[in-house]
Amino acid sequence: MSFKTKFQLSFMMFLEFFIWGGWFVTLGTFLGNNLNATGGEIAQAFSTQSWGAIIAPFIIGLIADRYFNAERILGVLHLVGAFLMYQMYQADEFALFYPYILGYMILYMPTLALVNSISFSQMKDPAKEFSPIRVFGTIGWIVAGLVISYIFFWDSPESIQAGMLKNTFLMVGIASAVLGLFSFTLPKTPPSVNKDEKVSVADMLGLDALKLLKDRNFLVFFISSILICIPLAFYYQNANPFLSEIGMENPTGKMTIGQASEVLFMLLLPYFFTKFGFKKTIIAGMLAWTARYLLFAYGDAGSLTFMLLLGIALHGICYDFFFVSGQIYTDSKAGEKYKSAAQGLITLATYGVGMLIGFWIAGQITDNYLISENSHDWASIWRFPAIFAFAVAIIFALLFKNEKIEYKE
Template sequence: MGIKGRLTLLNFLQFFIWGAWLITIANYWFGNKGWSPQEFGAVFSTLGISSLFMPTLTGIIADRWINAERLYGILHLLGGVALLYLPQIDNPTLFITVILLAMICYMPTIALMNSISYTVLKNNNYDVIKVFPPIRVWGTIGFIAAMWVTNLSGSKATANQFYIAAVASFVLAVYSFTMPQCKPQNKGQKGATLTEILGLNAFKLFKNYKMALFFIFSMFLGAALQLTNMYGDRFLSEFEKVPQYADSFVVKYSTIIMSISQVSETLFILAIPFFLKKFGIKKVMLISMVAWVLRFGLFAYGDPEGGLWMIILSCIIYGMAFDFFNVSGSLFVETQCDSNVRSSAQGLFMMMTNGFGAILGSWLSGVIIGAFFTSSKGDFIWMDIWNTFAIYSVVIAIFFAILFKHKHNPEVIGKVSH
């Protein structure tokens, strides 16, 4: 297998691990264990907590002391052990603790995978900008494949989803040790301050009104992203409680229906350069926010029969909501920041979305759903839940439209996207 093929498999397995349980864990939590929604919010907040510090810490270790591919393998080995232990737990607090350990191991491997891919491609004289995106697409395909495997194997509400993820994690750990060496680039290097090493110098961007607003709104949109990851599959599965929908395709293959969102994501990413150049970051971000409103609103009124088109359209719109925010936001940071803080600024963008945003969305949604949108019988009031999320997105969009000021320059975007 050639270098590109090997990196393709690396990307595929990386996101296969995540896709095996991320979208279906709510079915296990509520359907299998019967634990509370307030505590479930803490499960997804572990992704945010891990994203606050682990990517930076492991980046420092890989830059200074340990080969990136070895550190990557060790983390997947430890993460696999944590995933393997999860099904043995009958206490929600202990479950959250162990899944936090699993995420502490997993979340930094996303950045390490990118670093390994870039290093290997450069060492083999490939054009990274041209060659890496088609390789990275296989990560999304891996995520979709795992969702399908979990659903078709009847594992979406059982402990098997964690076993599937654990096995994939062990396979990837072993495979990573066979990858070409990615040696530390800054071994023994001196002179950088602790602030620079940790990327904290990017926080000075908050002195700029426009950038501060951008990062704050990124956090609020990052919170919106967690909501469908947390509750989407569970929402579709619970149509089984309605007799006329109990045997519907949507109930039986809810995870496959949800995978349309990831398929859409791979397609909408191709449209980003056109939209950014024509409309600019503010309008593209507003399009993303409107897409989130439609994502939640269509779920509120969709059903497996006459409203199936709403569920399908909601999943398609997800691609626009996700990509127009995440990818466009990253390009905006690239065009607005000085080169000496550009990498740190990208880290800050990820910290605000996948870190603080994930914690905010996970924790707050769990509290609100548990307090206001759970019936006396323990059933979720889905229409009210999705409408509340839609209203949240509308409020964010209105404030963003009023407060965020930015003059669009098509030439700047054109240079970055080509």
């Protein structure tokens, strides 16, 4: 791969995740403080990610894979996304805001698969070449958080009160327009499927991989994957509002510690996987969720700030040890025939079904522990996902029979 192509793909990844991290992290804080949204309404907004994940396979399977070059679709989706971001920037009440975020996430979620397709099409050995490109996505997410907290200070109490947090949508809208235009300069990635070839709904959603559920171990893993996404939703939905509400300075910037941790533990994962095996690695990931939420429940923005920072830093174990290990396990069980279908099914089950349920539950519990306007009993709220994650870990430990899985990059 030429230096020019590497630069193009790296810049594409940087902007792709700069865009997501530049508004999604602070969404709950913005909605609660600036649009006076309830916990239930905030849950609806976050659930658009799940609806996007559910609908994305249809956009990819019916359009991207059959009729148009991937880079052109990526460009169009991000240009339309820039317009929708500007509309979110202008919205002054939740009823106006929601249709735009729903439309945006339905368009954005397919781009996650498109940037991967464009990258893979330029690689001779994706196992070695993809990671150095994909890491720029994580860097983009980190930079977005640092810009919000340490350059513009949009998440400071004064700025939130003044409504400055809405500027994140304007910033991301500009970045989306840049990526939209830049996409048309990317290497050509023609359709991968003949437009006359019939593709069923089952193919697009990966439902053929349901045959794998006959394997008892995979069934336990599959159900556990859905269940663990329920406590995961609490973090996405509540972490930034929680840190802002209790008075932590630069909360968005400090949350990027989680992404730095993700890179570190991604590098350490092969060691843990080889040393301790799949079952122990994935249980460690589940228990990390419990530990994180207990740290959030009993930490504070004063003398116990270290507990909150440690909870954020656990993100690498929480995400990598469960989700990345799970992708490796799924790949090993599926074999060549169901490889793509199985990964699609797991994505649909976790980011689609699991997190859709999780966001709804998180919204109900958050509203239930509202003490006064913009004040919550956070200790009680965080105990729920801590207990739930621990219960899922116990169930998985008891029902999943240990089996040897080789780590494959």
